[in-house]
Amino acid sequence: MARTTQAMHVARTKSRRVNKAGETVEYESVLLRRSFRQDGKVKHETLANLSALPEPAIEAVRGALAGNPAVFSAEGLEVVRSLPHGHVAAVAAQAKALGMPALLGRAGRMRDIAVALVIARVCRPASKLATTRWWTDTTLAEDLGVADATTDEVYAAMDWLAGRQEALEKALASRHLSEEANPDRLALFDLSSSWVTGHKCPLAARGYSRDGKKGLEQIEYGLLTDPHGRPVSVRVVPGNTADPTAFEDLAADFKTRYRLGEMVMVGDRGMITSARIEQLKELGGLGWVTALRAPAIMALAAENGPLQMSLFDQTDLAEISHPDYPGERLIACRNPALAAERARKRGELLTATETELVKITAAAEAGRLQDAGKIGLRAGKVIGRYKMEKHYRLTITETSFTFARDEEQIAAEAALDGIYIIRTTIQDTHMDAARVVATYKSLANVERDFRSIKAIDLQLRPVHHYTETRVRAHVFICMLAAYLTWHLRKAWAPLTFTDEHRPEPENPVAPAARSTAAQTKASRRTTADGQPAYSFRSLLDHLGTLTRNRLHVNGTGKNAGFDLVTTPTPIQRQAFELIGQPIPTTIGGK
Structure with missing residues (x-):
């Protein structure tokens, strides 16, 4: 993508609007712009709005850009403040592109704080008190008008957001789980847990800790995603809830709440057990893709059973059947590795x-x-x-x-080493055995989401809140942040170590492999065009070095100043291009 940077210039734009009195009013804006050529076309990038400056100061800026130091010199400008801007602007731009502010509800104080909490969770995950301190040192708080938000207002915004969860998740389910968007009618589901500080949260209880925090109270939560691992819904249950029970309750809740007519739930063998499958049958309309446990595999591998080692002489997967699984397909797989x-x-x-x-x-x-x-x-x-x-x-x-x-x-x-058996209700006319295996292995997508939510990106744990509503709101904020992170990781794959074109394995049972391009990128630590390759977190940190500076013209009034965004690096500019958004001077929310 060829791009040639040109000099800055001052442009005047006029617009007409009809005010509340029905009168047509003409407005003139004075903008500091940078022109550049991209794909053979001249485009403009707004760097600052100079409309607030007096006319002599505007002419001084124009003269300075024309190379006339006698008209204007560096001593005539004072940088009043510089705030990190690029990282929060990029995440906010992605949120706007996905329509997240509108999904949250009508514009207002509570929505602004909620949006700021989600963006901050992506950029700098921390406790709510630490977050309110951090965002005042970026353009996020100033542009969304939350710099003066008190702790009580933040908690009130969390309560407000918890009340909006059902409506927002319904919109996401319609967007990503509908038949048009998800023709295979697949939904991935998994459970995880995180420990809780204190002893006052009614949801906190001692149970099996996936964090290895034995003896500490915890909460448990289930995450529902589309087949690609894009988060759609999350539910919190008490920390001592057994996986099968949690799955049963949450599956029924998802089916009823989101009106999922025909949906196939994909879950591991510890969660979708035989007992849970019987209950899914009673719910109706829900199919499953799961795996058999070791005792069931051994029973099928008995002397006269359908699972014999000769099945794998020529191939690593084979379909078998057994009367104990009427109406289901059993796909036996053997992974030598x-x-x-x-x-x-x-x-x-x-x-x-x-x-x-x-x-x-x-x-x-x-x-x-x-x-x-x-x-x-x-x-x-x-x-x-x-x-x-x-x-x-x-x-x-x-x-x-x-x-x-x-x-x-x-x-x-x-x-039986390396042998596992997938059981599913998906008919062979709809999906062959190889695709069923790939579907089961796609559970790695939701497991990746949990790693992102819990530790790598969003640091959900530990949970510091005490009331049920705020614990649920905290987890929901992390899910919304994971939704943004999923899209950002996908868009920024060319700049990061993410494998952009992971090859489809010829053998679906074989371990996943990285593409040659991804291996080259990892070894050389550079992208295909020779730029430094970043991790997702380090790319956000680099974007944070794109600052917005408040400049004041000496000799003018107190409020006669303007904001100027620093010249972006090639990586910063490309990061915004990859999400299809220009570099904004201010963060808006619609």
């Missing part, structure tokens, strides 16, 4: 377990460890730590301890 990894891991765990069990045997023989109960307790801790209970036969007496591997059981498990 996964098989090798599981064999390696099992061997390491067996070795680590036996190292500790040998110590217990020696202690018992030396008389340092006596009593069957104590010996059993210590041995139980070891095999429980490495989850190797099923692979050993233990013999415990009051004065001795011996162990032996259960080779038959180990061999039976090893025979």
Whole structure:
């Protein structure tokens, strides 16, 4: 994309508007502009609005740009303030392009604060108090008029936003889950959890912590996305809710709330269990793509079962059937890379377990460890730590301890290494086996969203709020920020290490691979056109160096000044071009 920068100039533009009295009023704006040629066309970029300056000062600026230092010199200007602008302007421009401010509701104080909270969560995730301090040092607070927002107003805006959640998510569901936008009628769903500070939140409870924060209270939340991982809806449930129960409740809620007539839910085998599938059948209209658990796979692999290793002699996937799964398709897959990894891991765990069990045997023989109960307790801790209970036969007496591997059981498990079976209601006339496998593996998209929301980009955790409404609002703000981040990451892929053209694997069971271009970009740390490659976060930081400066003309009135955006770097300019937006002098919201 050829682009040639030209000199700045002062332009006068006139416009006519009809006021409330019905009179036509003519307005004149004096703009500082930079012209450039792009794709053979001359375009203009507004850098500042000089309308507030007195006429002599405007003429002085015009003369200075014409190269007449006698008319105007550097001593005649004073930079009053400089504020980071590029990062918040880019995120705000993306939000406006997606129609997010309008989706939130009518223009007003609460909406402005809510929009500022979402943009700030993308640019600089922090607590609400830290956010209100940070945004005053950028153009975000000044342009949205929230620089004077108090903590109470921020909390009030969160309460207001929580009341708008259902309407906004309905709009997103209509946009991304409708039959026109999503002809395969697929929706990805997964659950995660984050720990909570304090002990007053009614949603906080002790449960299985995916953050590894054992003993701390947490909340659990379910994220619904389209097939590409674009966030559509999020729901918060108490932290001690079991995954299958949470899935059942939230699936019913999504179906009713968003009027999903025919939708296929994609979830992992720990969430969409056989019991949950029976309940989905009762709901009606919801199909599923999930996987079988290990006991069910072993049952199918029995001597006379349909799952035989000969199925994988020529291919890595095969369709089978069984009376226990009427009306469903079973697609058996074998991933050699996964098989090798599981064999390696099992061997390491067996070795680590036996190292500790040998110590217990020696202690018992030396008389340092006596009593069957104590010996059993210590041995139980070891095999429980490495989850190797099923692979050993233990013999415990009051004065001795011996162990032996259960080779038959180990061999039976090893025979199924790398094998998983997908079960689905999608008919083969609608989707072949390879696409079903790819659909199940697309759960990686929603897992990527969780990583972005929880740690990498948006830092949802820990949760500092105490009331149900504000906890839900906090998670909802993070989801909206993830929605913006999803689109920004996609648009800015040419500038970042993101793989722009990930190849479709010939074998859907094989691990995903990066394109050659992405590997080259990662190794050289440069983009295809030789520019430095950025991470998403470092690109935002670079955009933040694009500042807006308040200039005052000496010798004029107190308010006789104008704002001037610094000349963007090639990367900054390209970042705005990739989202299809000009570099704005101010952040607007419609």
